[in-house]
Amino acid sequence: MGSDTTVRTTRHDAILEIAIDRPEQRNAIDKATAEALGAAIIELEQDDALVVGVLTGTGGGFCAGMDLGAFARGELPLTERGFAGMTIGRPGKPVIAAIEGFALAGGLELALACDLIVAARDARLGIPEVKRGLVAAGGALRRLPERLPLGVATELALTGDPLDVDRAQQLGLVNHVSAPGAALADALALAARIAANGPLAVAASHEILRAGVDWTEEQFWAEQGRIAGPVLLSRDAREGAVAFKEKRAPVWERR
Incomplete structure (x- = not known):
């Protein structure tokens, strides 16, 4: 197991589990976490023994997006690969997002930078930036219209209201819906199916x-x-x- 103060990595044979570990901050991303996530993605990309990654959060939530307290102090959670070290320079190997609780704002943009999404049925998905006077500038305005009907993506972006997980699956945004508490286990099982292939x-x-x-x-x-x-x-x-x-x-x- 590898660790940083805000990100933990665990190897399961050819799978790299990457966990954002700031539960007291709802796994929000500050500069240090962005750099740690970016380092974990580079580890996944550069190690030939690793085939697929699973990105998750600790403490019953995925990620609440940018750490607004750090932002208010003038800190930007960016690296040369974009928000959280992975939204512009997307991972070069498949990554599955395992979502419990919430994936909001930049948290949903992290999930959209992944290739597949497994979400607990009671999770909240959304980009509420406009409610804070901000723009969802971490990739959602490009990737949501790629995965959802344009009208649905537009409503999410302009209202800031969340999308129900069951509807997200029906529309193709979420690959698998899990029982609450089972998203990580289901994502690891999906990753194992990928890792078994050539x-x-x-x-x-x-x-x-x-x-x-x-x-x-x-x-x-x-x-x-x-x-x-x-x-x-x-x-x-x-x-x-x-x-x-x-x-x-x-x-x-x-x-």
Whole structure:
């Protein structure tokens, strides 16, 4: 287990659990926490033994966004990768947000920087910045319209009112709805399903999904060939086929 004063990391084989640990501040992000989160994301990206991350919060809540007390003192919770060290420079490996209690303001923007969301049924999701005279500038105004109908995203942004988790799942924002208290366990189970697959194939699929939204049709096929081609020729691809024929679990070599 790794730790910082505000962020804890725990390894579960190929999964890195990253926990924001400021429960007394509702896991709000100050400068030190932004830097610690950014360091945890870099650890996930740079360690070849890690395939997927799970981002969560301690104390029954995910994250309440920017620490307004620190902001009032002139502190900005930013790194070169944006708010909390991950909203502009999004993680280069898949990350699942495990939400209990609340993901509000920058907290929801952290979840939107992740690839998948598991949320407890009673969690509150929203971007209430306009109620404080602020703008949700950590990525929500781009990523909510990517994941929700524009009218729904607009209502969330302009009213600042929360979105019900069951409706969020129906609209595709939330992947899995958990019983209260079970979001982290369910997210880790989902992460284990991802980590069991070929790591080269997971990484290539993630890269194509993330970048492909901005490609033309012609670019898509060219870039997909560039990224996926080496995977097709890898030892892991052959191992996957042989293991299937032999009716056994594959043993990945990451090459």
